Amino acid sequence: MKHRLFWPVAALVSLILINTVARPQFASITIQDDRFYGALIDILRNSAPLMLVSLGMTVVIATRGIDLSVGAVMAVSGAAALTIIDNSGDANNLGTVMVAVVVALLVSLLLGVWNGFLVSALGIQPIIATLVLMLAGRGVALLITGGFITTVNSTPFEFIATGYMVLLPFAFFISVAAITAVALTERRTALGVLTEAVGINPEASRLAGVRSRGIIWSAYAASAVLSGVAGIIYASNIRAADANAAGQFIELYAILAVVLGGTSLMGGKFSIAGTVVGVLIIQTLDSTILFLGVPSAQSPVFFAIVVIVVVIIQSPRLHRVVRNLVHVARSRGTSESTNDVEVAG
Amino acid sequence: MRGITIRFPGVLALDNVDFFLHPGEVHSLMGENGAGKSTLVKALTGVYAIDSGSIDVTGSSRVFRSTFDAEAAGISTVYQEINLCANLSVGENVMLGHEPRKGGRIDWKAVHRMAAEHLEGLGISIDTRSMLSNHSIAIQQLVAISRAMVLDAKVLILDEPTSSLDRGEVEQLFTVIRDLRNKGAAIFFVSHFLDQVYEISDRITVLRNGKLVGEYLAKDLPREDLVTKMIGHELDDLAAISSTAARLIDRTETPILKVTDVGRRGVLDPADLDVFDGEIVGIAGLLGSGRTELVRLLYGADRADSGHIEVGGTPAKMTSPRHAIDHHIAFSSEDRRAEGIVSDLTVAENIVLGIQARKGFRKIRRAKQESVVSEYMAALDVRPADPNMIAGNLSGGNQQKVLIARWLATAPELLILDEPTRGIDVGTKADLQRKVAELSEKGLSVIFISSELEEVLRLAQRVVVMRDRKCIGELDSRKVNLDGLIDFIANEGKGSAA
Numbered sequence: 001m002k003h004r005l006f007w008p009v010a011a012l013v014s015l016i017l018i019n020t021v022a023r024p025q026f027a028s029i030t031i032q033d034d035r036f037y038g039a040l041i042d043i044l045r046n047s048a049p050l051m052l053v054s055l056g057m058t059v060v061i062a063t064r065g066i067d068l069s070v071g072a073v074m075a076v077s078g079a080a081a082l083t084i085i086d087n088s089g090d091a092n093n094l095g096t097v098m099v100a101v102v103v104a105l106l107v108s109l110l111l112g113v114w115n116g117f118l119v120s121a122l123g124i125q126p127i128i129a130t131l132v133l134m135l136a137g138r139g140v141a142l143l144i145t146g147g148f149i150t151t152v153n154s155t156p157f158e159f160i161a162t163g164y165m166v167l168l169p170f171a172f173f174i175s176v177a178a179i180t181a182v183a184l185t186e187r188r189t190a191l192g193v194l195t196e197a198v199g200i201n202p203e204a205s206r207l208a209g210v211r212s213r214g215i216i217w218s219a220y221a222a223s224a225v226l227s228g229v230a231g232i233i234y235a236s237n238i239r240a241a242d243a244n245a246a247g248q249f250i251e252l253y254a255i256l257a258v259v260l261g262g263t264s265l266m267g268g269k270f271s272i273a274g275t276v277v278g279v280l281i282i283q284t285l286d287s288t289i290l291f292l293g294v295p296s297a298q299s300p301v302f303f304a305i306v307v308i309v310v311v312i313i314q315s316p317r318l319h320r321v322v323r324n325l326v327h328v329a330r331s332r333g334t335s336e337s338t339n340d341v342e343v344a345g
Numbered sequence: 346m347r348g349i350t351i352r353f354p355g356v357l358a359l360d361n362v363d364f365f366l367h368p369g370e371v372h373s374l375m376g377e378n379g380a381g382k383s384t385l386v387k388a389l390t391g392v393y394a395i396d397s398g399s400i401d402v403t404g405s406s407r408v409f410r411s412t413f414d415a416e417a418a419g420i421s422t423v424y425q426e427i428n429l430c431a432n433l434s435v436g437e438n439v440m441l442g443h444e445p446r447k448g449g450r451i452d453w454k455a456v457h458r459m460a461a462e463h464l465e466g467l468g469i470s471i472d473t474r475s476m477l478s479n480h481s482i483a484i485q486q487l488v489a490i491s492r493a494m495v496l497d498a499k500v501l502i503l504d505e506p507t508s509s510l511d512r513g514e515v516e517q518l519f520t521v522i523r524d525l526r527n528k529g530a531a532i533f534f535v536s537h538f539l540d541q542v543y544e545i546s547d548r549i550t551v552l553r554n555g556k557l558v559g560e561y562l563a564k565d566l567p568r569e570d571l572v573t574k575m576i577g578h579e580l581d582d583l584a585a586i587s588s589t590a591a592r593l594i595d596r597t598e599t600p601i602l603k604v605t606d607v608g609r610r611g612v613l614d615p616a617d618l619d620v621f622d623g624e625i626v627g628i629a630g631l632l633g634s635g636r637t638e639l640v641r642l643l644y645g646a647d648r649a650d651s652g653h654i655e656v657g658g659t660p661a662k663m664t665s666p667r668h669a670i671d672h673h674i675a676f677s678s679e680d681r682r683a684e685g686i687v688s689d690l691t692v693a694e695n696i697v698l699g700i701q702a703r704k705g706f707r708k709i710r711r712a713k714q715e716s717v718v719s720e721y722m723a724a725l726d727v728r729p730a731d732p733n734m735i736a737g738n739l740s741g742g743n744q745q746k747v748l749i750a751r752w753l754a755t756a757p758e759l760l761i762l763d764e765p766t767r768g769i770d771v772g773t774k775a776d777l778q779r780k781v782a783e784l785s786e787k788g789l790s791v792i793f794i795s796s797e798l799e800e801v802l803r804l805a806q807r808v809v810v811m812r813d814r815k816c817i818g819e820l821d822s823r824k825v826n827l828d829g830l831i832d833f834i835a836n837e838g839k840g841s842a843a
Contacts, residue, residue, distance in 0.1 A: 209702040
């Protein structure tokens with residue numbers, strides 16, 4: 001119970017257990033047409049967009065910030081990619097798709113640089129700075145698509161979200177690659193610890209000579225690029241750029257995933273592994289609702305109840321109260337009554 | 346207040362202190378950092394519960410469980426940071442919680458009329474419908490006082506009310522204070538400006554290290570006696586440290602740091618300072634004298650708006666700490682919790698933070714990190730000797746050592762130490778002083794700021810004296826003793842400023 005990932009992992013495992021007890025085929029994985037099939041594989045595949053967005057969100061939150069624009073960036077990225085493919089004439093050309101993806105990611109990077117500029121150079125509060133793009137971003141996406149929902153039929157593009165590689169979904173490999181990339185840049189370089197220092201005590205970090213501006217800037221840039229990838233996966237999955245539906249409310253789920261993973265919204269210490277577990281909890285919960293056949297009208301309530309329980313279980317204050325209760329119960333059992341001393345006031 | 350005792354975990358913050366406020370009198374509470382001034386104020390305002398002792402208000406004993414209890418007993422406080430609602434109007438602030446009502450609704454006309462009357466009672470006429478934040482700090486302070494009048498306060502506590510006021514504003518405030526005193530209020534005044542304390546006070550109580558030193562009539566207490574009583578005398582085992590004050594410094598070479606006319610409006614009058622190779626320059630002066638402000642400006646922690654700085658003979662821009670660090674200057678702040686330690690990181694991470702920040706994102710190899718950490722933890726005797734301990738859990742003295750370790754690891758040529766020995770035990774103090782002396786013998790230049798003048802005189806070859814935000818002189822520590830220095834701080838240049 002000492003490890004900080006204990007409670008998140010326990011929550012994830014119990015969710016899976018509940019599902020398996022309710023319907024044993026939940027945990028079964030079968031091989032058909034050289035692919036794994038099963039609810040757990042679906043969770044891995046479907047969690048990819050939220051995984052990418054949440055990884056970026058983790059780093060931003062570590063700097064004491066927040067990025068509300070992730071969903072809008074997804075919409076812009078998808079719109080940019082699909083517009084290029086749509087206008088290319090040869091939607092099935094792998095080269096075209098690669099150009100489209102690269103351009104979409106560069107556009108996302110630009111948006112991230114804009115967010116970082118507002119926060120680190122102009123000193124605008126992160127929640128306000130990224131709110132600008134959250135509201136304006138979908139307009140930009142509509143501008144790119146000319147106001148329509150652009151749809152394409154492009155085999156290489158569809159492969160991104162729906163394709164399989166060595167038995168597993170391609171999107172899962174994108175998740176793994178992103179987790180690895182973020183973990184390596186944060187933990188193998190000094191970026192992670194400097195980010196934490198800035199998040200814990202900005203003034204002490206400044207006086208120690210940490211270049212906090214660049215660190216904060218890079219966090220928003222990374223968040224936007226990861227959101228851009230998420231936007232491409234989303235667009236690939238529905239074969240369309242839907243500027244309004246893409247990544248709707250994903251910022252809230254991403255923040256939830258980060259918090260479930262044990263990273264404080266106050267910034268500072270962050271856990272990439274925790275965020276990964278947080279994302280899997282949310283995605284498993286999503287599947288649970290489908291799997292147990294909770295009526296769609298009641299699913300938000302079900303979702304909320306489970307989240308509340310998980311958050312309360314993790315609360316340090318609850319842990320303290322429980323410890324005190326246990327302590328009191330034990331000392332009542334062992335010690336005799338002590339003399340109360342009245343202190344003259 | 347009689348026999349007030351307050352204990353914090355591990356510390357006796359106030360030890361059996363008596364404090365008597367009389368109606369129609371201004372009573373100042375004096376003492377250096379950690380003397381217990383603010384603890385006493387907080388006991389009287391109900392912020393802290395007292396462990397023993399009693400508080401009587403107009404003859405009847407009171408127990409304050411909250412600030413609300415204290416206010417109900419007629420004790421009002423005006424803090425240095427204004428605790429009013431900046432985004433409400435002046436009138437709303439004055440009458441907050443005591444709005445006259447008409448038919449269940451607030452009678453706004455009456456609110457503003459009554460607020461205006463209270464303010465005029467203090468001799469100020471401003472539009473009560475204007476936003477509080479549009480007014481100067483001085484006016485805001487007067488608004489806070491008139492709010493105290495609405496509460497019909499018998500005791501008015503003014504905690505550092507003048508620290509962000511200019512001369513004229515202080516005069517205006519003092520006029521109001523005298524007026525209230527003459528009407529029979531008991532005024533409890535806390536300030537670190539000696540001139541102001543003497544100007545306004547009838548009575549002075551001095552605290553040191555949580556103990557009562559004594560209560561005096563202001564007119565019977567010469568300034569140098571007051572300063573001596575505030576500072577007190579150090580324990581003997583510190584005196585055993587060999588003095589580095591007499592070491593000869595070659596001042597014919599180019600100074601490693603040359604500061605000319607550096608200042609900032611409202612913060613510090615333009616000041617000069619030279620530091621030579623291997624020299625320890627002390628800066629002496631009471632809290633708020635401008636000593637911290639000066640070093641922050643020359644480190645680039647705050648921006649100067651006048652003057653220029655030369656490092657090793659070449660002009661240097663100090664607009665951010667990075668610039669100072671690039672010139673091999675290190676600065677350990679007086680506020681180690683807020684500006685030094687990164688509390689959730691480990692001791693090792695805190696120590697390497699300085700070199701890591703300089704190096705950029707390429708991580709310092711683990712072996713190198715470990716050797717740096719163990720070298721400096723041993724050199725400074727950080728306890729417990731566990732590099733993986735969370736730095737926030739260390740004692741104050743050991744946090745200070747971690748900070749000095751962080752800076753020494755960057756191999757600075759000039760180390761600025763602001764109150765490095767504040768709030769730490771005598772043994773650790775001696776360790777730190779010995780270390781500073783040892784380093785300067787190896788050629789490190791040091792700027793050493795401390796409220797403890799013995800410490801400054803023992804270490805520094807030269808002492809720059811500051812008061813009321815300006816440099817008032819420079820002394821050769823071979824030619825001055827403690828009494829001479831105290832006298833200088835208290836009296837030199839007196840009259841020219843006021």
